[in-house]
Amino acid sequence: MRLKNKTALITGGTSGIGLATAKLFLAEGAKVIVAGQRDIKDSAAFDGYAKENLFFFQYDTAQVAAVERLAEFVKEKFQTLDIAFINAGVAKFAALEAVSEDLFDELIQVNFKGAFFTLQKLSPLFSEQASVILTSSSGIHKAHWGSSVYSASKAAIRSLAITLSAEWISRGIRVNVISPGSTDTVLLEKLGVTGQQLQEMKDSLINNIPTGRLIRPEEIANAVLYLAADGSESQTGTEIIVDGGAFLKV
Template sequence: MKRLSGKVALITGGNSGIGQATAELFAAEGAQVIVTARRPDVLERAIGDIGHGAIGIQGDVADPAHHALVVAEIRARFGKLDIYMANAGIITVAPSATVTPEQFDAQFNVNARGVFFGVQAVVPLISDGGSIILTSSLAATKALDGHAVYAGSKAAVEAFARHWALELRARKVRVNVLSPGPVDTGIVQKLGVAEADRPAFLKTMTDAIPAGRLGESEELAQAALYLASDDSRYVNGARLHVDGGMSVS
């Protein structure tokens, strides 16, 4: 039997990378998948790739009104939500001395504010015994050059998860954190590394990973499936590192 049969799953940032790979896997495992993204063109493409009757809703996770609209649509169409993966995120790599207020606000608005108000919106709809998965980052617990603001926004997410695991215990809603290391996704392409410098940059990263390579989106999707399914029914308030061992190197 498919592990998510009969489940309704919502994934923010489900249009690329980890989010889309997870959406594709959840759909293949029997879930009704809803994904959100800011750009309608990439959202439409992702829905075609995900298949299995997946639904896309365009909007900005930094806007609480967007979450209210998403919840209203899911309630009207399905009457419930079983799995929520707050995955949308952005990064701007810069030393602290050069960070602008606009760069700071953009990262915290999506990575922290978007997660907080997304969970706040879905909690009344999510089923008792449901699963909430928050995508964090290795950067939240390991200092990396130029990642101070991004790391702060992801550390906030991990603090949210600990509190929510306690706040939702009466309803048996589990709240866990998925913590990727470097993954070869579109977000890596946006780090500002010149194409000529990319080989050296990737070598520096892979040399710091005991597994000797970057992760793949599909590997993170498998970890998310574990957290979403009954396989992890006794896992709550946990941070799952999926980083090839980089967190201990």
Template structure:
């Protein structure tokens, strides 16, 4: 018996990277997981990886209200409500203040902030009492990383949401917490840094500055999310757990 046996979970951005690792871990703990993402081919492959009896793919973009409605219609049709919601979907790119355009700002905040807000808001009627909501923030929210301003600000907003919503939903026993990964080796990180060659330089920097001396693994973030999703963390509310190899701690 897993810690989430017979529970229902939703993981946004669940087709690759951290989202896929989280969805797989929740399924391993016994939950049936609905995963979302914009690319159906990758979603279908993720379901095959997790197991077709343990996961359901619902293509969608969290910045689009109609897509969120379709995701939750699928959860509603299962008839067991929602026990775990992991708001993971996000986007980011290196763009300096001088280079920032309205389109870049709108895309970043449209997905990371607006999308996260309505992902949780639209889930409220489905969330069972004592459910767990986990928001994926980032260590970038705490650092003035050059050319990463819009992304960092959006993730700071996500961290703030966790505090406020934890207070607002306490009457239903719904716990809201955040997880802030540091650098994690995922396909998305390769895209952000512009390819494997550029990422190799980042790995060298991380080895010199992070206590663990390496990038994180998606499974390490998934372990923290699984803990917050389970009753093992029942007295943890409004918190932010860093999964960063010690980057922000020492």
């Protein structure tokens, strides 16, 4: 029960990495607000977990007014917040020549603007010694076709964590980054491919991962838990890359 008596918010918590992290946090004793676009209150996703410690908030992270309502909800439920996993994001890819203004705006608004204003609105609620974890991407360190805007939005997250680490260190707040590699989540399906095409995409990704498989969401969740729990007090402004060794592959 490494998070007993801790309060936590997870954005993008209704699927993939966020959902896996929410389950792990609950199992470790935290009270958790799961925030995201999907309504999963009546789903079986959390069957077997301590539902008295579980709260839901449905919203669009790209809308500042919705982010303000989220902060109000957090204050109403918890008063103060010990852990924030800012994980909401979207992945879309196109060659530079094919990037539309709408695609550009969506990626920046969801991935960076949403995270920025979420942290701004939550700032007054963070407890002393709070831990903030932001989701970036291992892709910011390597060139990938069609990722110019996506990688820029995720690189902005890495930069934000460094700045906030300096701004908030006097308050005892730690800010760190988790950078997943190719992870086996529904995010891959949201790219618009299914069936055989989806499998071919996964196989192509696996070819660039030395461990020979996609990363499991639960593996990312365990890295987030390390940054959230006691025992990682010296970690601030740092980045943990979980990508099966792809970062090192030439």
